[in-house]
Amino acid sequence: MNKSIMIVGVGGQGTLLASRILGAALLDCGYDVKVSEVHGMSQRGGSVVTYVRYGKNVASPIIEKGEADIVLAFEQLEAARWIEYLKPDGKLIVNTQQIDPMPVVMGVAEYPEGIIASLRAASADVEEIDALPMAVEAGTAKAVNVVLIGAMAKNMQSVSKEKWIEALKASVPSKFLELNLKAFEMGYNI
Amino acid sequence: MKLFLGNEAVARGLYEAGCRVVSSYPGTPSTEVTEFAATYDEIFSEWAPNEKVACEVAFGASVAGARSFCAMKHVGLNVAADPLFTASYTGVNAGMVILVADDPGMHSSQNEQDSRHYALGSKTMMLEPSDSAECLDFTKRAFDLSEKFDTPVIIRLTTRVAHSRSVAPVAERVDNGLKEYTKNPQKYVMVPAFAKVKHVAVEQRVIDQTAYCEKEAVENGLNKVEYNSKKIGVITSGICYQYAKEALGENASYLKLGCVYPLPVQLIKDFAAECEKVYVLEELDDYIETHCRKNGIDVIGKEAFTLQGEYSQSLISKVILGEETESLKADVNIVPRPPVLCAGCPHRGLFYALKQLNVTVSGDIGCYTLGSAQPLGMIDTVLCMGASVSALHGRNAANPENAKKSVAVIGDSTFIHSGVTGLINIAYNATDSVVIILDNSITGMTGHQQNPTTGKNIKGEPANAVSLEKLAEAVGIKNIIVVDPYNLAETKDGIKKALEADGPAVVISRRPCALLKTVKHNPPLKVNTEKCKSCKMCMKIGCPAISMKDGKAHIDFTQCLGCKVCSQLCKFDAIEE
Structure with missing residues (x-):
C-alpha cells in the first residue's frame, strides 16, 4: 500500500527542502518515491504544498483530498487549509507558528482564533509543535523546517534515524550541517 | 539511484545524447532543464535574451552539425513559433530538440494554452513523457528521431512532470562528434521556390512518421x-x-x-x-x-x-x-494566502510611489506583476512579455493626454526579452511615454537566472553587461532618470520629473532583488510600541513582515530585511533599528 505525505506551509519557509530530504531518505530505504513540488509565483509568500508518495510502485505524484497519511504543516492556518487532504485516520503535525496572510495584514480579514482546537475537533490525531523557538535555539529561525522534519521522522517507522541523518547530510551545505543536525534532534526528541 | 526532477532528467538526457549546445530563456515550469544542463561542462549552455533567439541558436548549431536544444514555457513557444514553423521545413543536420513546458492549472502562468497545437500546426513531431525516467529516455529518443526524420522534435512537459521527482536510470554520454556541414541552399534557404519543394517533403514526412507511430513506436x-x-x-x-x-x-x-x-x-x-x-x-x-x-x-x-x-x-x-474519497473538514474560516511581494522587495517602494502619483500602470510579466495585488493595487494591464512598453505607447497614441498620467513597468530581464523593441517604437513614433525599468539585477520570478544586464553568464562567470542607460539613450530616449526604490521621496520625485518631461522618458528603478545571496541586509526593524499611534500607515505598503498585534504595529523579525521603506512612512518615528 502506497503512503502519502503532504508538506504545507508559506512560501519561503523551506517546505521544498523538507520534501527533498524526505524523498531522499525514503529512496534510500528502498521505496519507489515520487515528490511533486511547486515552483514559481506561488513561492512568493503564498500557500505552498509539496507531495511525497512512496511504496512499492507509485504512479501519480500528487495527493488529493482524503488521501494523505501524514500532513506536516509549517503554519497553523495552512494546517487548516489543507486538513481536507488528510485521511480520516491520518496524522496531522502542526507547527504553532502563525504567519499573517495579506488579507489579515491589510485588516480586511482576521487571523482565525482557536485553529488548533478546531483541528483537534476535526481530526483525532493532531500533534502541535512550537518549532520556531527550537530553531532559534539551534542557531537560526530558518531551521524551522529541519526541526519539523525531526518531528515527522519520529512518527515514521519506515525510515530509520540513521537514514534521515544521511539524507540531511546530503541536502544541506556542510557549514550549516551541525546547526541542522541539532535542529533535527530537537524535533526528533520532542 | 537518485530522484530526478523531471527537468533535471531532461538535462541528463541531453548529456547522455551527446547534446552540445543549449540555449533557452527561463520560464516556469521549464527553467531547471537549462540550469541543470549548464552543470555539464561538455554542453555549451546559455541564457538567451528570449525564446526566439534561443530557438534560432539551436537551429544554427544543428545546421553546423551539433546536437542542439532549447527549452521554454508554453507562452515562450509563441515567441519561438516563427523559427519553429520554418525549421520544420528545413529540417536538421544534427538532431535538434525543443522543449515546451505547459502549465495546466496555471501555477505560474498567464494563460493555459495547449502546446500540442503547435506540433500539429508546424507538423513537428512531439513526444510527451509521463515521469522522470521517460523525461530522460524520451530526450535521447528525440535526438535520434530528429535525425531519422530530418525534423526538429518537440518534447512537451506539463508542470507535474517537470516539477516532480522520481527515479531515472542513467547511462554514459555518447558523443559522436560534429556532423559535417555541407552547403545546401535547397534545404536551408527557405525562399518560396525551395520552400515549395520542402513542403512536399514535410507532408511525406508526416506520413512516414505516422507509419512509425503505428508499428515501430509500439515495438x-x-x-x-x-x-x-x-x-x-x-x-x-x-x-x-x-x-x-x-x-x-x-x-x-x-x-x-x-x-x-x-x-x-x-x-x-x-x-x-x-x-x-x-x-x-x-x-x-x-x-x-x-x-x-x-x-x-x-x-x-x-x-x-x-x-x-x-x-x-x-x-x-x-x-x-463514480467513487469519491471521504475527507475531513475543520471549522475554521480559511483566509486566502495569495503570493505577495517579499519582505524587502525593491518593487514595493516603487509601487507605493506610483500609488501616490495616482498613475495608470501598464504592467508586464515578472515578480512585479504582484504589484497588482492589494493593498498596492497598482497595475492596470498585464498581457505578455514586453507588452507593458508597447501597450503604453498605444494608450498614449489613443489619447496624448494619457501620457502625463501613465507609465509602464517592466523588469530588467523582460525589458531585454522584448521590451526594448517597444521602447524603440516609442522613440521612433514619438509618444511622451514613461517607461520604468525595474532593475533588480536578476531574473527574479523564475528563481534567479542571470541575464544580459547582470554581468554574469549562466555559470556565474563574468560576462558583458548591457547598460540600460546607454541602451535607452542609443534608441533615442533623452530623459533618463535613475532612482533607488528604497528611497520613497527620490523615487516619487524621479517619476514625477519623467512624467513632466518633454518627450519620452525612461526611469530605472535600481536595487538588487532582496533574495539574492550577495545582498547584505540591515538587521530587522522593531516597532517602539510607546511611540506607535496605531495609524496603520506602515501597513499601506503590504509588507508581509508587518502586522497589527495587540493594537500596535508589529514587525516579524524572521521576515524583515531592514529595508526601511516602512519607517519612511511612519510619522511618529516608531519604527526603529
Missing part, C-alpha cells in the same frame, strides 16, 4: 498498449497516464501515446475495438479526442471531463468509477 515502447480488463479502455499521454493508473489500476486497459504528434490511426482503432467503453484522458484541449472523432473512433472525452485546469486520480475515479 520500441514509445507508444504502449497495456491490456488488463477490457471493460474500460483509456487513451492517454503524459501525466494523465499516471493519474489513470493510480485511479483505475488493472481495472482498465491503456493506450499510452508517447508520441502525441503525429498520432496513429489504426493503433487507436484496434485498441478501441478491443475495449467496451473508451475514454480519452488528456488535460487542456480535446486534442487526441478530436483526432479520434475525425477518424470515426467513438470515445468519451471532454463531455465527461474538463477543458480547464489539471486532471487527477480522484477526478478520474469520480467520473469513470
Whole structure:
C-alpha cells in the first residue's frame, strides 16, 4: 500500500527542502518515491504544498483530498487549509507558528482564533509543535523546517534515524550541517 | 539511484545524447532543464535574451552539425513559433530538440494554452513523457528521431512532470562528434521556390512518421498498449497516464501515446475495438479526442471531463468509477494566502510611489506583476512579455493626454526579452511615454537566472553587461532618470520629473532583488510600541513582515530585511533599528 505525505506551509519557509530530504531518505530505504513540488509565483509568500508518495510502485505524484497519511504543516492556518487532504485516520503535525496572510495584514480579514482546537475537533490525531523557538535555539529561525522534519521522522517507522541523518547530510551545505543536525534532534526528541 | 526532477532528467538526457549546445530563456515550469544542463561542462549552455533567439541558436548549431536544444514555457513557444514553423521545413543536420513546458492549472502562468497545437500546426513531431525516467529516455529518443526524420522534435512537459521527482536510470554520454556541414541552399534557404519543394517533403514526412507511430513506436515502447480488463479502455499521454493508473489500476486497459504528434490511426482503432467503453484522458484541449472523432473512433472525452485546469486520480475515479474519497473538514474560516511581494522587495517602494502619483500602470510579466495585488493595487494591464512598453505607447497614441498620467513597468530581464523593441517604437513614433525599468539585477520570478544586464553568464562567470542607460539613450530616449526604490521621496520625485518631461522618458528603478545571496541586509526593524499611534500607515505598503498585534504595529523579525521603506512612512518615528 502506497503512503502519502503532504508538506504545507508559506512560501519561503523551506517546505521544498523538507520534501527533498524526505524523498531522499525514503529512496534510500528502498521505496519507489515520487515528490511533486511547486515552483514559481506561488513561492512568493503564498500557500505552498509539496507531495511525497512512496511504496512499492507509485504512479501519480500528487495527493488529493482524503488521501494523505501524514500532513506536516509549517503554519497553523495552512494546517487548516489543507486538513481536507488528510485521511480520516491520518496524522496531522502542526507547527504553532502563525504567519499573517495579506488579507489579515491589510485588516480586511482576521487571523482565525482557536485553529488548533478546531483541528483537534476535526481530526483525532493532531500533534502541535512550537518549532520556531527550537530553531532559534539551534542557531537560526530558518531551521524551522529541519526541526519539523525531526518531528515527522519520529512518527515514521519506515525510515530509520540513521537514514534521515544521511539524507540531511546530503541536502544541506556542510557549514550549516551541525546547526541542522541539532535542529533535527530537537524535533526528533520532542 | 537518485530522484530526478523531471527537468533535471531532461538535462541528463541531453548529456547522455551527446547534446552540445543549449540555449533557452527561463520560464516556469521549464527553467531547471537549462540550469541543470549548464552543470555539464561538455554542453555549451546559455541564457538567451528570449525564446526566439534561443530557438534560432539551436537551429544554427544543428545546421553546423551539433546536437542542439532549447527549452521554454508554453507562452515562450509563441515567441519561438516563427523559427519553429520554418525549421520544420528545413529540417536538421544534427538532431535538434525543443522543449515546451505547459502549465495546466496555471501555477505560474498567464494563460493555459495547449502546446500540442503547435506540433500539429508546424507538423513537428512531439513526444510527451509521463515521469522522470521517460523525461530522460524520451530526450535521447528525440535526438535520434530528429535525425531519422530530418525534423526538429518537440518534447512537451506539463508542470507535474517537470516539477516532480522520481527515479531515472542513467547511462554514459555518447558523443559522436560534429556532423559535417555541407552547403545546401535547397534545404536551408527557405525562399518560396525551395520552400515549395520542402513542403512536399514535410507532408511525406508526416506520413512516414505516422507509419512509425503505428508499428515501430509500439515495438520500441514509445507508444504502449497495456491490456488488463477490457471493460474500460483509456487513451492517454503524459501525466494523465499516471493519474489513470493510480485511479483505475488493472481495472482498465491503456493506450499510452508517447508520441502525441503525429498520432496513429489504426493503433487507436484496434485498441478501441478491443475495449467496451473508451475514454480519452488528456488535460487542456480535446486534442487526441478530436483526432479520434475525425477518424470515426467513438470515445468519451471532454463531455465527461474538463477543458480547464489539471486532471487527477480522484477526478478520474469520480467520473469513470463514480467513487469519491471521504475527507475531513475543520471549522475554521480559511483566509486566502495569495503570493505577495517579499519582505524587502525593491518593487514595493516603487509601487507605493506610483500609488501616490495616482498613475495608470501598464504592467508586464515578472515578480512585479504582484504589484497588482492589494493593498498596492497598482497595475492596470498585464498581457505578455514586453507588452507593458508597447501597450503604453498605444494608450498614449489613443489619447496624448494619457501620457502625463501613465507609465509602464517592466523588469530588467523582460525589458531585454522584448521590451526594448517597444521602447524603440516609442522613440521612433514619438509618444511622451514613461517607461520604468525595474532593475533588480536578476531574473527574479523564475528563481534567479542571470541575464544580459547582470554581468554574469549562466555559470556565474563574468560576462558583458548591457547598460540600460546607454541602451535607452542609443534608441533615442533623452530623459533618463535613475532612482533607488528604497528611497520613497527620490523615487516619487524621479517619476514625477519623467512624467513632466518633454518627450519620452525612461526611469530605472535600481536595487538588487532582496533574495539574492550577495545582498547584505540591515538587521530587522522593531516597532517602539510607546511611540506607535496605531495609524496603520506602515501597513499601506503590504509588507508581509508587518502586522497589527495587540493594537500596535508589529514587525516579524524572521521576515524583515531592514529595508526601511516602512519607517519612511511612519510619522511618529516608531519604527526603529
